[in-house]
Amino acid sequence: MDKKVYIAISADILHQGHINLINKAAELGKLTVGVLTDEAVASYKRYPIIDFEARKKIVASIKGVENVVPQENVDYVENLLQLKPDYVVHGDDWIDSIQSKVRERVIKTLKQWGGELIEIPYTKGISVDKLSTIISQDGTMPELRRARLRNILKLKPIVRVMEAHNGISALVVENAKVGKDESIESFDAMWLSSLTDSTAKGKPDIELVDMTSRINTINEIMEVTTKPIILDGDTGGLIEHFAYNIKTLERMGVSAIIIEDKIGLKKNSLFGTDVEQTQDTIEHFCEKIRTGRQALQTPEFMIIARIESLILKQGMEDAIERAKAYIKAGAHGIMIHSREKSPDEIFEFCEKYQEFGNDIPLVVVPTSFNQVYEKEFVKHGVSIVIYANQLIRSAYPAMMDTAKLILENERCFEADKKCMPIKEILTLIPGGN
Numbered sequence: 367m368d369k370k371v372y373i374a375i376s377a378d379i380l381h382q383g384h385i386n387l388i389n390k391a392a393e394l395g396k397l398t399v400g401v402l403t404d405e406a407v408a409s410y411k412r413y414p415i416i417d418f419e420a421r422k423k424i425v426a427s428i429k430g431v432e433n434v435v436p437q438e439n440v441d442y443v444e445n446l447l448q449l450k451p452d453y454v455v456h457g458d459d460w461i462d463s464i465q466s467k468v469r470e471r472v473i474k475t476l477k478q479w480g481g482e483l484i485e486i487p488y489t490k491g492i493s494v495d496k497l498s499t500i501i502s503q504d505g506t507m508p509e510l511r512r513a514r515l516r517n518i519l520k521l522k523p524i525v526r527v528m529e530a531h532n533g534i535s536a537l538v539v540e541n542a543k544v545g546k547d548e549s550i551e552s553f554d555a556m557w558l559s560s561l562t563d564s565t566a567k568g569k570p571d572i573e574l575v576d577m578t579s580r581i582n583t584i585n586e587i588m589e590v591t592t593k594p595i596i597l598d599g600d601t602g603g604l605i606e607h608f609a610y611n612i613k614t615l616e617r618m619g620v621s622a623i624i625i626e627d628k629i630g631l632k633k634n635s636l637f638g639t640d641v642e643q644t645q646d647t648i649e650h651f652c653e654k655i656r657t658g659r660q661a662l663q664t665p666e667f668m669i670i671a672r673i674e675s676l677i678l679k680q681g682m683e684d685a686i687e688r689a690k691a692y693i694k695a696g697a698h699g700i701m702i703h704s705r706e707k708s709p710d711e712i713f714e715f716c717e718k719y720q721e722f723g724n725d726i727p728l729v730v731v732p733t734s735f736n737q738v739y740e741k742e743f744v745k746h747g748v749s750i751v752i753y754a755n756q757l758i759r760s761a762y763p764a765m766m767d768t769a770k771l772i773l774e775n776e777r778c779f780e781a782d783k784k785c786m787p788i789k790e791i792l793t794l795i796p797g798g799n
């Protein structure tokens with residue numbers, strides 16, 4: 367009887383390495399290919415270029431492939447338990463990679479029925495990662511990037527967003543990955559925080575860094591990344607200016623802007639009532655949302671309204687009233703903010719929001735209530751979680767420590783152990799040699 371063979375691929379970008387793998391696997395027996403679903407691809411890579419049904423069709427037409435099944439996770443176990451293959455075939459490149467834990471689980475599962483993992487030499491000179499880099503270096507067109515946030519919102523229970531304030535921090539958001547037992551975790555989108563963009567320029571977060579400068583930062587980040595961008599639009603400025611700025615951002619390929627319902631000299635929300643801040647009236651802020659909506663050219667760009675009632679101690683009822691009004695005015699999403707250490711008031715808002723928020727995405731920024739796991743936010747109906755400032759907050763103390771080490775020692779030898787090797791920094795960004 368034919369042996370049963372299984373391989374799993376995303377098949378979003380196909381190259382000769384995949385064909386080698388399929389040929390070798392088909393030689394061993396009857397080959398089933400698990401094609402990663404859109405959700406599975408998005409969970410560790412990026413939103414797939416080709417959708418699942420099309421990828422399945424392509425794989426099914428390759429010689430040697432007998433059967434195609436969806437693989438719902440990066441983890442193989444569910445499909446292996448169903449199929450009980452004699453062999454799983456994979457390139458040997460995953461041994462020391464981010465997939466090493468996934469690999470271990472494959473070996474352990476196959477053992478249950480005496481199955482075997484066969485690792486074939488990795489096809490040299492070609493890889494999906496390499497091709498992806500070439501594609502992204504060629505540039506990500508605004509239309510593609512702009513649509514990515516809405517696409518990911520459809521696929522994931524919660525969209526995980528990380529702060530970026532310049533090219534290098536955006537590359538961290540683009541490339542950071544962690545391999546876990548059953549998944550590979552990465553960030554879905556970037557938050558262009560007003561706090562960290564201002565701080566990186568040595569300026570206070572009071573809308574002093576103007577839109578022209580913010581747009582420069584966006585361009586700098588867009589040149590080297592592919593992930594969708596959510597812009598912290600502060601108060602959105604004057605209604606008349608907002609209408610223009612929305613058009614510019616949409617044309618550039620930004621996916622969303624979040625504007626907060628404050629007016630006058632804006633201060634950072636995490637000061638709360640320690641400083642003077644004024645909340646906008648519901649009527650005026652709704653007018654801003656409506657004007658923004660009218661200026662939009664595409665169905666993709668999102669205007670998200672941020673409610674400052676809890677920050678400014680105006681009460682839950684006010685926050686709820688505003689959420690209802692902002693949705694009615696056309697907001698594509700609501701962000702509720704709090705500076706409490708406990709998530710209680712945020713969760714209370716979430717509960718009430720579920721009664722009327724329909725499918726309008728809810729956004730949280732857990733800088734203060736930082737103990738909450740993403741899974742708990744999902745349970746409370748949150749769709750987007752923004753880690754708003756952690757990269758700059760970790761970079762600054764690291765730089766200060768290094769600077770002080772040099773001052774203390776009056777040479778740089780001691781600081782070296784805190785630094786990445788020169789060879790690594792030289793090759794960190796491709797194209798320098």
Ligand code: SPV
Pocket residue numbers: 559560561562571598634635636731733754755
């Ligand atoms: C930012 O990151 O600039 C924000 C979020 O607006 S917060 O700093 O919490 O106000």
Ligand code: MG
Pocket residue numbers: 559560561571598600
């Ligand atoms: Mg801000």
